[in-house]
Amino acid sequence: MLQLVWTVKFLTRPPGTGSILMSAEPHVAVLSGQYLDSHCSSCCGPASSHRLKRCTRCQAIWYCDAACQNRDWFMHKFECTAIQNWASTAPSSELAIPSEAVRCLGRIAWTQRKKGLGSAWSREINAMQSHRPSLSPSVTETHTHLAHSLVRYLGLTSSAGLTEFGVTSAGDLVDMISRASHYFISLLFITNTFTLTSPALTPLGITVSPPFALINHSCDPNAVIVFPRANRSPSKHEPLMQLVALREIRANEEILTAYIDTTLPRMKRQQSLQETYSFDCRCGLCSGQLDLDPRESMWCPKSCGGICPLPTEENNFTRCAQCKSVVSSTEAVLDALRVGQEGLDKANLVQLRDPAKAIQLTSNLIPILISAGLTPSCHPLLALTRLHQSLLISSFQSDMTQDILDETIRMIAKSTAGLSSNLRVGHPVRGVALAELGKALAVDEPAPKANTTAVTFPPSGPQRLKSAYETLVQARNELFIGFGKQNDGGQVGQEIRESIVSLEKEIGVWSQGVRNVIQDIPKPDRNKA
Ligand SMILES: C[S@@+](CC[C@H](N)C(=O)[O-])C[C@H]1O[C@@H](n2cnc3c(N)ncnc32)[C@H](O)[C@@H]1O
Structure with missing residues (x-):
């Protein structure tokens, strides 16, 4: 079958990271x-x-x-x-x-x-x-x-x-x-529909756009399709679909986007692409370009900080890539993977009908997979953490306790860490995850802890504000890429800019307050000594 290949011919220089390659109303x-x-x-x-x-x-x-x-x-x-x-x-x-x-x-x-x-x-x-x-x-x-x-x-x-x-x-x-x-x-x-999303990537519906439908797939794409809603009074040309470069693209290099969730392991990606799009993907990720895929990895059994490939039903021998320690508990890991996948499927099924049941499932399964040694980027732990996080956020209440808020922040931090290992810097999913983490850290604490050290996570008080500020600045830098530089990071990037400015003021007021207190402390009278 004839395959069309979508490339950009350059007159001057190649499009850089965050460049908008195509813009069209579907x-x-x-x-x-x-x-x-x-x-x-x-x-x-x-x-x-x-x-x-x-x-x-x-x-x-x-x-x-x-x-x-x-x-x-x-x-x-x-x-x-x-x-x-x-x-x-x-x-x-x-x-x-x-x-x-x-x-x-x-x-x-x-x-x-x-x-x-x-x-x-x-x-x-x-x-x-x-x-x-x-x-x-x-x-x-x-x-x-x-x-x-x-x-x-x-x-x-x-x-x-x-x-x-x-x-x-x-x-x-x-x-x-x-x-x-x-x-x-x-x-x-x-084959040719796209998910219509909100600027924060919530799926809202479907779109059909022939020029975008010419783009082929890669599990490690060099571009993404987004709906940034960058204009503040946008209704006239919205919904506007845009193709944004995730990295610099060379002349005549094929432009590729991902049709599916690329945080999934190879087998699941292949299955999904075959079922929906009828092709076998041969991108670098699918043909084993990575020695150790973070989507299928666990921590070193000797905790040296290195990681090991996951054992499989066919080959249960695995060892740490760094210190070479052999994983002896492979049967337990395989059991945990089976239980985790079954629980994830069940939680996905009931999440709309019975969110309390879904939260119960995710809360029970996450510790099992963590204690089996899975890294935060590994499937199905990452998928469970993302689901758990979204369920916690949607059950957010104004009278939330400090413990629930802290638990939510820890969950968002875990899934953001997992996403960051699997996706390229500037991928919009990473940017939005960081933005959610920064926003959660910036929520007023119901009962700030008096003497926390920076070692506990999430920190409390001024350390928490600083952490919120740094996370939001990083989020903004990444949104700037994924939603297009010319779009100022899209609607999410623009909202974040406002939060960054108000945090800057808050941190400034706090530092000034500390300076004032220090200045008010009477200096020791050296003559008295
Ligand atoms: C949205 S269309 C992409 C444009 C299509 N290639 C064309 O010529 O019109 C999706 C279809 O393109 C093909 N395709 C996309 N990415 C591919 C890839 N990486 N390898 C093989 N076929 C691919 C598959 O047949 C898929 O169902």
């Missing part, structure tokens, strides 16, 4: 159901400083204001009726709004009909790569389901109605959808 962006009433369906911004206004007809789609609503109307006028019809026949209120996939395909269909199949917009959409020939039975089933839902959503009573959307072949519905490779094929859709 062809289509839709919010997930849970964000429809908290985010604008046109610019995808949150309802933080203002109340959103609801479409009075479908009552399902919300906008910042009339300007956002007008911008979306050319599309929403079709969607509005479709949503109303869908709701009127839905079996329950939970199913009153179609899934994001169906809404996204609907938007593609209506725009193609409006712009025409020969338009540049439609040609770009239809040029994206599809994997129809390699459909597995389970994917075919999803495909069929999606096809039925789409026909119902578009308000068609039979497949013949699809002709108005440019699909003329009749027959079996699945066959028709599969054959119509130039049109809304669900696999094309899976």
Whole structure:
């Protein structure tokens, strides 16, 4: 199959770290159901400083204001009726709004009909790569389901109605959808959709953008795709997708982004890429470029500070790369890995429905994996710590105790350390993790400890403020790369700048206070001695 390779040709000098390589509004962006009433369906911004206004007809789609609503109307006028019809026949209120996939395909269909199949917009959409020939039975089933839902959503009573959307072949519905490779094929859709995220990387929905869909994958990418929302009054051109260089890129070097979570170990990455994108990754990380991958590592059994590769079912012999001590407890490590993975899968499954149960699982499993000797960057310890951290943050309450706050900070620090070993400096995930750590350290302590030393973590009092300040400065430097230098670190980087300034003042006031106290202490009268 022909592979397109995305490179940048340089007229002057190669793009450096943090350069914005491409910027475009996606062809289509839709919010997930849970964000429809908290985010604008046109610019995808949150309802933080203002109340959103609801479409009075479908009552399902919300906008910042009339300007956002007008911008979306050319599309929403079709969607509005479709949503109303869908709701009127839905079996329950939970199913009153179609899934994001169906809404996204609907938007593609209506725009193609409006712009025409020969338009540049439609040609770009239809040029994206599809994997129809390699459909597995389970994917075919999803495909069929999606096809039925789409026909119902578009308000068609039979497949013949699809002709108005440019699909003329009749027959079996699945066959028709599969054959119509130039049109809304669900696999094309899976292969080429991107997660729409908030500026702090929370997944909000999905987008389709043909120019970005030309970029191939690497588990050690030289670029990232982000939605920085760098402009302070951003609604007009948002959501804006940007491709940012994570390091200097040479002329004619292929630009590569990661399609999946690259903190996962090789086997899991390969499995995920094969299932969703139908290819075997042969990037440096997957072909064993690293002697010792931090994603699959444990501490030296003699605590020399070195690390060892994890034992596996096939090869349970492992030793410290530094002092060469052999790990004798490999069966216990393998057991801990099995229990950890099972618990992680369970916690991921129940986290929305029953967050208390998920916290219980993560709190029980993390100490097991730590005592088995796993490093913070090792899977599944890192994944469990990240999940535990996000559950703790979402259960944050205003009347939080010092112990809970300190425990949360320790958890964020552990996951930030793990992420830092696995991801390149300036990766947006690292930047956001550091920002969260700095912000948590800057939270007012409910009961600061009187005599803490800098050795305990997190420190208390002025040491804590200093630590918050240093972490936020580091976060800002990294966000500057991952969200683009010209974007001033995106919205998160800009928020942090404000926190840094106020901490500077606080630390300054505190130091001045100490200086004043020192000056007020009466000097010993040498003549008296
Ligand atoms: C979003 S598309 C990327 C653009 C695509 N190469 C094209 O020519 O249109 C994703 C598909 O590209 C292919 N692909 C991406 N990265 C690859 C890689 N590192 N090795 C092999 N195939 C890759 C896979 O077929 C994948 O499903």
